[in-house]
Amino acid sequence: MSTRAGFVALIGEPNAGKSTLLNRMVGAKVSIVTHKVQTTRARIRGVALEGEAQIVFVDTPGIFRPKRRLDRAMVKSAWGGAADADLTVFLIEAHRGVTEGVDAIMEALKDLPKGKSIALAINKIDKVQAAELLALTKAMNEAFDFVETFLISAEKGHGCAALKTWIAGQLPDSPWLYPEDQIADLPLRMLAAETTREKLTLRLHQELPYQLTVETEAWEERKDGSCKIDQLIYVMRDGHKGIVLGKGGETIKAVSTQARTELEEFLGRKVHLFLQVKVRPNWLEDKERYEEMGLDFRDGNE
Numbered sequence: 386m387s388t389r390a391g392f393v394a395l396i397g398e399p400n401a402g403k404s405t406l407l408n409r410m411v412g413a414k415v416s417i418v419t420h421k422v423q424t425t426r427a428r429i430r431g432v433a434l435e436g437e438a439q440i441v442f443v444d445t446p447g448i449f450r451p452k453r454r455l456d457r458a459m460v461k462s463a464w465g466g467a468a469d470a471d472l473t474v475f476l477i478e479a480h481r482g483v484t485e486g487v488d489a490i491m492e493a494l495k496d497l498p499k500g501k502s503i504a505l506a507i508n509k510i511d512k513v514q515a516a517e518l519l520a521l522t523k524a525m526n527e528a529f530d531f532v533e534t535f536l537i538s539a540e541k542g543h544g545c546a547a548l549k550t551w552i553a554g555q556l557p558d559s560p561w562l563y564p565e566d567q568i569a570d571l572p573l574r575m576l577a578a579e580t581t582r583e584k585l586t587l588r589l590h591q592e593l594p595y596q597l598t599v600e601t602e603a604w605e606e607r608k609d610g611s612c613k614i615d616q617l618i619y620v621m622r623d624g625h626k627g628i629v630l631g632k633g634g635e636t637i638k639a640v641s642t643q644a645r646t647e648l649e650e651f652l653g654r655k656v657h658l659f660l661q662v663k664v665r666p667n668w669l670e671d672k673e674r675y676e677e678m679g680l681d682f683r684d685g686n687e
Protein backbone atom coordinates (compact mmCIF):
# COMPACT_ATOMS: atom_id res chain seq x y z
CA MET A 386 0.00 0.00 0.00
CA SER A 387 1.32 3.45 -0.84
CA THR A 388 1.81 6.06 1.84
CA ARG A 389 0.20 9.48 2.05
CA ALA A 390 1.36 12.63 3.77
CA GLY A 391 0.57 16.29 3.91
CA PHE A 392 0.07 19.47 5.88
CA VAL A 393 -3.25 20.35 7.46
CA ALA A 394 -3.98 23.82 8.80
CA LEU A 395 -6.31 23.80 11.76
CA ILE A 396 -7.85 27.23 12.11
CA GLY A 397 -10.48 28.85 14.25
CA GLU A 398 -11.13 31.57 16.77
CA PRO A 399 -9.39 31.38 20.13
CA ASN A 400 -11.17 28.86 22.33
CA ALA A 401 -12.73 27.01 19.40
CA GLY A 402 -11.12 23.81 20.66
CA LYS A 403 -8.09 23.46 18.38
CA SER A 404 -5.77 22.17 21.08
CA THR A 405 -8.38 19.76 22.38
CA LEU A 406 -9.01 18.36 18.92
CA LEU A 407 -5.33 18.14 18.16
CA ASN A 408 -4.57 16.28 21.34
CA ARG A 409 -7.30 13.84 20.50
CA MET A 410 -6.08 13.22 16.97
CA VAL A 411 -2.37 13.28 17.66
CA GLY A 412 -2.79 11.34 20.86
CA ALA A 413 0.66 12.39 21.95
CA LYS A 414 2.06 14.41 24.74
CA VAL A 415 2.61 17.61 22.87
CA SER A 416 0.49 20.21 21.30
CA ILE A 417 2.44 23.34 21.88
CA VAL A 418 0.67 26.60 22.19
CA THR A 419 3.20 29.36 22.18
CA HIS A 420 3.48 32.20 19.80
CA LYS A 421 6.45 33.72 21.49
CA VAL A 422 9.00 32.82 18.92
CA GLN A 423 7.70 33.47 15.47
CA THR A 424 10.42 32.84 12.98
CA THR A 425 8.52 30.42 10.81
CA ARG A 426 5.38 30.92 8.86
CA ALA A 427 3.70 27.79 9.96
CA ARG A 428 4.38 26.09 13.22
CA ILE A 429 3.99 22.37 13.42
CA ARG A 430 1.66 21.53 16.25
CA GLY A 431 1.51 17.82 15.96
CA VAL A 432 1.81 14.83 13.70
CA ALA A 433 -0.86 12.15 13.59
CA LEU A 434 -0.78 8.76 11.94
CA GLU A 435 -3.84 7.19 10.39
CA GLY A 436 -3.30 3.95 8.54
CA GLU A 437 -0.68 4.68 5.93
CA ALA A 438 -1.12 8.44 6.20
CA GLN A 439 0.97 10.93 8.08
CA ILE A 440 -0.98 14.07 8.94
CA VAL A 441 1.11 17.09 9.86
CA PHE A 442 -0.95 19.74 11.64
CA VAL A 443 0.27 23.30 11.27
CA ASP A 444 -0.75 26.43 13.07
CA THR A 445 -1.47 29.81 11.62
CA PRO A 446 -0.47 31.90 14.58
CA GLY A 447 -1.83 35.07 15.98
CA ILE A 448 -4.35 36.12 13.41
CA PHE A 449 -7.75 35.59 14.84
CA ARG A 450 -8.49 38.08 17.53
CA PRO A 451 -12.14 38.29 18.29
CA LYS A 452 -13.94 41.58 17.83
CA ARG A 453 -11.22 43.07 15.77
CA ARG A 454 -11.34 43.78 12.11
CA LEU A 455 -8.73 41.75 10.37
CA ASP A 456 -5.92 43.73 8.97
CA ARG A 457 -5.50 42.62 5.39
CA ALA A 458 -1.75 42.76 5.14
CA MET A 459 -1.24 40.92 8.36
CA VAL A 460 -3.72 38.29 7.39
CA LYS A 461 -2.00 37.78 4.10
CA SER A 462 1.36 36.94 5.59
CA ALA A 463 -0.07 35.00 8.47
CA TRP A 464 -2.16 32.92 6.12
CA GLY A 465 0.98 31.29 4.79
CA GLY A 466 0.16 28.20 6.78
CA ALA A 467 -3.27 27.75 5.29
CA ALA A 468 -2.19 28.70 1.79
CA ASP A 469 0.64 26.16 1.80
CA ALA A 470 -1.36 23.44 3.48
CA ASP A 471 -2.88 20.60 1.53
CA LEU A 472 -6.04 20.95 3.49
CA THR A 473 -7.60 23.42 5.90
CA VAL A 474 -10.02 22.56 8.67
CA PHE A 475 -12.01 25.46 10.05
CA LEU A 476 -13.22 24.84 13.57
CA ILE A 477 -16.18 26.76 14.99
CA GLU A 478 -18.19 26.50 18.20
CA ALA A 479 -21.70 25.12 17.85
CA HIS A 480 -23.25 27.15 20.65
CA ARG A 481 -21.71 30.44 19.54
CA GLY A 482 -22.70 30.09 15.92
CA VAL A 483 -21.70 32.61 13.27
CA THR A 484 -19.81 35.17 15.31
CA GLU A 485 -18.08 38.25 14.00
CA GLY A 486 -14.81 36.36 14.20
CA VAL A 487 -16.19 33.42 12.24
CA ASP A 488 -17.43 35.81 9.57
CA ALA A 489 -14.03 37.48 9.35
CA ILE A 490 -12.27 34.15 8.94
CA MET A 491 -14.66 33.11 6.19
CA GLU A 492 -13.90 36.36 4.39
CA ALA A 493 -10.19 35.65 4.67
CA LEU A 494 -10.72 32.09 3.45
CA LYS A 495 -12.11 33.49 0.24
CA ASP A 496 -8.68 34.99 -0.45
CA LEU A 497 -6.95 31.65 -0.41
CA PRO A 498 -5.75 30.33 -3.76
CA LYS A 499 -8.53 28.67 -5.71
CA GLY A 500 -8.84 24.94 -5.44
CA LYS A 501 -7.80 24.77 -1.79
CA SER A 502 -9.82 22.24 0.15
CA ILE A 503 -11.46 23.71 3.20
CA ALA A 504 -13.58 21.62 5.51
CA LEU A 505 -15.81 22.82 8.32
CA ALA A 506 -15.83 21.19 11.73
CA ILE A 507 -18.56 22.34 14.08
CA ASN A 508 -17.24 21.61 17.55
CA LYS A 509 -18.85 21.36 20.99
CA ILE A 510 -21.99 19.74 19.64
CA ASP A 511 -22.59 18.43 23.14
CA LYS A 512 -23.70 21.95 24.04
CA VAL A 513 -26.57 22.33 21.58
CA GLN A 514 -29.76 20.75 20.32
CA ALA A 515 -29.99 18.97 16.96
CA ALA A 516 -32.23 21.63 15.41
CA GLU A 517 -29.76 24.36 16.22
CA LEU A 518 -26.97 22.32 14.70
CA LEU A 519 -28.86 21.80 11.48
CA ALA A 520 -29.54 25.50 11.13
CA LEU A 521 -25.92 26.36 11.74
CA THR A 522 -24.68 23.77 9.24
CA LYS A 523 -27.02 25.23 6.66
CA ALA A 524 -26.07 28.85 7.33
CA MET A 525 -22.34 28.11 7.19
CA ASN A 526 -22.60 26.17 3.95
CA GLU A 527 -24.62 28.90 2.35
CA ALA A 528 -21.95 31.41 3.30
CA PHE A 529 -19.01 29.36 2.10
CA ASP A 530 -18.33 26.42 -0.16
CA PHE A 531 -16.90 23.88 2.31
CA VAL A 532 -15.88 20.55 0.82
CA GLU A 533 -17.28 18.74 3.82
CA THR A 534 -18.91 19.47 7.18
CA PHE A 535 -18.21 17.50 10.34
CA LEU A 536 -20.14 17.68 13.56
CA ILE A 537 -17.84 16.91 16.43
CA SER A 538 -17.14 17.17 20.10
CA ALA A 539 -13.41 17.37 20.54
CA GLU A 540 -13.81 16.96 24.27
CA LYS A 541 -16.13 13.97 24.25
CA GLY A 542 -14.69 12.47 21.08
CA HIS A 543 -17.83 12.39 18.93
CA GLY A 544 -17.04 12.52 15.23
CA CYS A 545 -13.29 12.89 15.72
CA ALA A 546 -12.34 9.51 14.30
CA ALA A 547 -14.43 10.14 11.19
CA LEU A 548 -12.80 13.52 10.72
CA LYS A 549 -9.32 12.03 11.07
CA THR A 550 -10.05 9.25 8.60
CA TRP A 551 -11.42 11.74 6.12
CA ILE A 552 -8.38 14.04 6.46
CA ALA A 553 -6.05 11.09 5.88
CA GLY A 554 -7.93 10.18 2.71
CA GLN A 555 -7.56 13.71 1.34
CA LEU A 556 -3.78 13.84 1.53
CA PRO A 557 -1.64 13.28 -1.53
CA ASP A 558 0.37 10.13 -2.16
CA SER A 559 3.73 10.91 -0.68
CA PRO A 560 6.47 9.42 1.44
CA TRP A 561 6.11 10.37 5.09
CA LEU A 562 7.48 13.80 5.84
CA TYR A 563 9.01 13.01 9.20
CA PRO A 564 10.71 9.93 10.60
CA GLU A 565 8.41 7.96 12.86
CA ASP A 566 10.73 8.16 15.86
CA GLN A 567 10.58 11.95 15.83
CA ILE A 568 6.86 12.41 15.52
CA ALA A 569 5.97 12.55 19.19
CA ASP A 570 8.35 15.35 20.03
CA LEU A 571 8.62 17.09 16.69
CA PRO A 572 6.91 20.30 17.82
CA LEU A 573 9.26 20.44 20.80
CA ARG A 574 12.31 19.86 18.62
CA MET A 575 11.27 22.70 16.37
CA LEU A 576 10.51 25.01 19.25
CA ALA A 577 13.92 24.28 20.75
CA ALA A 578 15.61 25.03 17.42
CA GLU A 579 13.69 28.28 17.08
CA THR A 580 14.66 29.32 20.58
CA THR A 581 18.35 28.93 19.79
CA ARG A 582 17.94 30.77 16.54
CA GLU A 583 16.20 33.60 18.30
CA LYS A 584 19.04 33.95 20.81
CA LEU A 585 21.58 33.94 17.98
CA THR A 586 19.64 36.69 16.25
CA LEU A 587 19.50 38.80 19.39
CA ARG A 588 23.19 38.37 20.02
CA LEU A 589 24.53 38.87 16.52
CA HIS A 590 22.12 41.41 15.03
CA GLN A 591 23.34 42.39 11.56
CA GLU A 592 26.34 40.14 11.87
CA LEU A 593 24.12 37.10 11.76
CA PRO A 594 24.66 35.15 8.59
CA TYR A 595 21.18 35.07 7.18
CA GLN A 596 21.75 31.69 5.68
CA LEU A 597 21.83 30.02 9.02
CA THR A 598 19.67 27.26 10.27
CA VAL A 599 19.32 25.42 13.54
CA GLU A 600 18.21 21.84 13.79
CA THR A 601 17.54 19.66 16.78
CA GLU A 602 19.37 16.45 16.08
CA ALA A 603 18.60 14.52 19.20
CA TRP A 604 16.22 14.79 22.12
CA GLU A 605 16.78 12.49 25.00
CA GLU A 606 14.57 12.20 28.05
CA ARG A 607 16.67 11.29 31.05
CA LYS A 608 15.65 9.22 34.02
CA ASP A 609 16.29 12.08 36.42
CA GLY A 610 13.57 14.12 34.66
CA SER A 611 15.93 16.35 32.74
CA CYS A 612 16.38 16.29 29.00
CA LYS A 613 19.39 16.43 26.75
CA ILE A 614 19.06 18.34 23.52
CA ASP A 615 21.67 18.26 20.78
CA GLN A 616 21.48 20.91 18.13
CA LEU A 617 23.41 21.67 14.98
CA ILE A 618 23.81 25.19 13.71
CA TYR A 619 24.41 25.11 9.99
CA VAL A 620 26.18 27.96 8.23
CA MET A 621 27.26 28.20 4.62
CA ARG A 622 30.86 29.36 4.95
CA ASP A 623 33.82 28.81 7.23
CA GLY A 624 33.90 32.52 7.96
CA HIS A 625 30.36 32.35 9.30
CA LYS A 626 31.38 29.63 11.67
CA GLY A 627 33.77 32.03 13.37
CA ILE A 628 31.05 34.63 13.77
CA VAL A 629 28.70 32.19 15.43
CA LEU A 630 31.38 30.82 17.76
CA GLY A 631 32.72 34.25 18.69
CA LYS A 632 36.06 35.03 20.29
CA GLY A 633 37.10 32.08 22.39
CA GLY A 634 33.65 30.61 21.84
CA GLU A 635 32.01 33.33 23.90
CA THR A 636 29.12 33.96 21.53
CA ILE A 637 28.01 30.38 21.32
CA LYS A 638 28.39 29.98 25.08
CA ALA A 639 26.17 32.97 25.78
CA VAL A 640 23.59 31.85 23.24
CA SER A 641 23.57 28.37 24.68
CA THR A 642 23.01 29.63 28.21
CA GLN A 643 20.17 31.92 27.16
CA ALA A 644 18.46 29.30 25.07
CA ARG A 645 18.81 26.70 27.80
CA THR A 646 17.37 29.02 30.44
CA GLU A 647 14.36 29.79 28.30
CA LEU A 648 13.76 26.15 27.42
CA GLU A 649 13.99 25.17 31.08
CA GLU A 650 11.37 27.76 31.88
CA PHE A 651 9.10 26.53 29.12
CA LEU A 652 9.52 22.84 29.82
CA GLY A 653 9.62 23.23 33.57
CA ARG A 654 12.66 21.01 34.01
CA LYS A 655 16.38 20.89 33.68
CA VAL A 656 17.81 20.99 30.18
CA HIS A 657 21.26 20.06 28.93
CA LEU A 658 21.78 21.86 25.65
CA PHE A 659 24.65 21.04 23.32
CA LEU A 660 25.31 23.24 20.32
CA GLN A 661 27.61 22.47 17.45
CA VAL A 662 28.35 24.65 14.43
CA LYS A 663 28.77 23.02 11.05
CA VAL A 664 29.39 24.26 7.57
CA ARG A 665 26.96 22.98 5.00
CA PRO A 666 27.49 24.90 1.79
CA ASN A 667 24.53 23.54 -0.07
CA TRP A 668 21.77 23.70 2.41
CA LEU A 669 20.00 26.43 0.49
CA GLU A 670 19.34 23.93 -2.22
CA ASP A 671 18.03 21.38 0.17
CA LYS A 672 14.29 21.52 -0.22
CA GLU A 673 13.54 19.32 2.73
CA ARG A 674 15.34 21.59 5.15
CA TYR A 675 13.16 24.45 4.06
CA GLU A 676 10.04 22.51 4.60
CA GLU A 677 11.18 21.39 8.03
CA MET A 678 11.44 25.03 8.95
CA GLY A 679 7.95 25.63 7.70
CA LEU A 680 9.24 27.69 4.82
CA ASP A 681 8.38 27.55 1.21
CA PHE A 682 11.38 26.47 -0.83
CA ARG A 683 10.81 29.23 -3.36
CA ASP A 684 11.37 31.89 -0.70
CA GLY A 685 15.07 31.13 -0.76
CA ASN A 686 15.39 31.85 -4.43
CA GLU A 687 13.80 35.22 -4.49
Ligand SMILES: Nc1nc2c(ncn2[C@@H]2O[C@H](COP(=O)(O)OP(=O)(O)OP(=O)(O)O)[C@@H](O)[C@H]2O)c(=O)[nH]1
Pocket residue numbers: 397398399400401402403404405406418508509510511512537538539540541
Ligand atom coordinates in the same frame (compact mmCIF):
# COMPACT_ATOMS: atom_id res chain seq x y z
N1 LIG B 1 -18.26 21.33 25.92
C1 LIG B 1 -17.18 21.22 25.14
N2 LIG B 1 -16.08 21.93 25.42
C2 LIG B 1 -15.01 21.82 24.61
C3 LIG B 1 -15.02 20.97 23.46
N3 LIG B 1 -13.83 21.07 22.86
C4 LIG B 1 -13.09 21.94 23.58
N4 LIG B 1 -13.79 22.39 24.65
C5 LIG B 1 -13.34 23.36 25.66
O1 LIG B 1 -13.15 24.63 25.07
C6 LIG B 1 -12.06 25.31 25.70
C7 LIG B 1 -11.07 25.77 24.65
O2 LIG B 1 -10.44 24.67 24.05
P1 LIG B 1 -8.99 24.73 23.42
O3 LIG B 1 -8.73 23.40 22.82
O4 LIG B 1 -8.03 25.25 24.41
O5 LIG B 1 -9.20 25.85 22.32
P2 LIG B 1 -8.16 26.47 21.28
O6 LIG B 1 -8.89 26.69 20.03
O7 LIG B 1 -6.94 25.63 21.23
O8 LIG B 1 -7.85 27.83 21.94
P3 LIG B 1 -6.60 28.82 21.68
O9 LIG B 1 -5.38 28.07 22.14
O10 LIG B 1 -6.93 30.00 22.52
O11 LIG B 1 -6.58 29.12 20.23
C8 LIG B 1 -11.49 24.35 26.70
O12 LIG B 1 -11.99 24.68 27.96
C9 LIG B 1 -11.99 23.00 26.26
O13 LIG B 1 -12.13 22.08 27.31
C10 LIG B 1 -16.23 20.21 23.22
O14 LIG B 1 -16.32 19.45 22.26
N5 LIG B 1 -17.26 20.39 24.08
